[in-house]
Amino acid sequence: MNGKRALVIGSGGGIGAALVHQLAASGQFDRIYAGNRRLRAAHHSKVTRLTIDILDDDTLADASRQIAQDGALDLLIVATGLLHRGTDIRPEKSLRQLEASVMAEVFAVNSIGPALVAKHFLPLLARRQRGVAIFLSARVGSIADNRLGGWHSYRASKAALNALVRCFAIELGRSNPEAIVAALHPGTVDTPLSEPFQARVAESTLFSADKSAMHILAVIDQLSPMDSGGFFGWDGRPIPY
Incomplete structure (x- = not known):
């Protein structure tokens, strides 16, 4: 073992849970911290919930202090997101459907x-060596690709x-x-995030x-410091902002 540590936030979701398992x-x-709103049992000796x-x-x-006691982080993955929730929050098909309260909650999450998360955990990334922070985004967030x-x-x-x-990468x-x-x-x-919208997906x-x-x-393994601040697809190809 090389003493490396990783943190996955959003470990209760499908992607987050799979990331924890594979890491x-x-x-x-040596240690994978799995962060989620609801504490779940750890089923692997390397996982700390x-x-x-x-x-x-x-x-x-509290979580950042606990992790800092063990040492630096080598990898941070933020796998959280909100697209819909029941009948309360749905992707708008028209500007007529915009509601301030829904927008505020979607932006909050x-x-x-x-x-x-960046405020508390980016300072824990390893110093003077490779440390990686990945934030799961979405291609529909690309302005150029809209x-x-x-x-x-x-x-x-x-x-x-x-x-x-981009700002975090520069700083x-x-x-x-x-x-x-x-x-x-x-x-x-x-x-569950994509389930209502899968009908047209090949x-x-x-x-x-x-x-x-x-x-x-696999994409994380391929990234270099020259890629910091970039936006990438699941296949490693750059996506325009």
């Missing part, structure tokens, strides 16, 4: 929460996340030129959570 099985990390609410500064601060419109709150909140990631790069901070689109994954491009986690980890 634990990889043999590359933490209560983390991305919109609660106190739980973020997709933009503000990851920013607070051909269809709609989904206003989700698109805009992910575009805001991408802008934040972190000043103190550690080896650091990598990037946004990553995992593709369409067979999870079977070949609908990934299981395990397959998506494999793609994400």
Whole structure:
């Protein structure tokens, strides 16, 4: 073992859970911290479960202090997001459907929460060596790639996340030129987040959570400091902001 440590926030979701499992099985990390709002039992000796609410500064601060006692982080993955919830939150098909309360909640989860995560955990990344922070974004958050419109709150909140990631990369790069901070689109994954919108997705491009986690980890392995601040697809190809 090489003493490496990883943190996955959003470990209760399909992609997050698959990432924790694959990181634990990889043999590359001594410790994987799995952060989620609801504490779950750990089923692997390398996994430490933490209560983390991305919109609660106190739980973020508590978790960061606990991790800092063990040493630096080599990998941070933020696998959280909100696209829909029951009948309360749905992607807008028209600007007539915009509601301030819905927009505020979508932005809180997709933009503000990851920013607070960055505030507490980017300072824990390894210094003077390769440390990687990945924020799961979405291709629909690309302004340049927007051909269809709609989904206003989700698109805009992910575009805001991408802008934040760029800012984080620039700031972190000043103190550690080896650091990598990037946004990553995992593709369409067979999870509750995408379930209502899978009808038009080709079977070949609908990934299981395990397959998506494999793609994400493969892209992470390929990234270099020159890629910091970038936005990438599940296949490692750059996506325009």
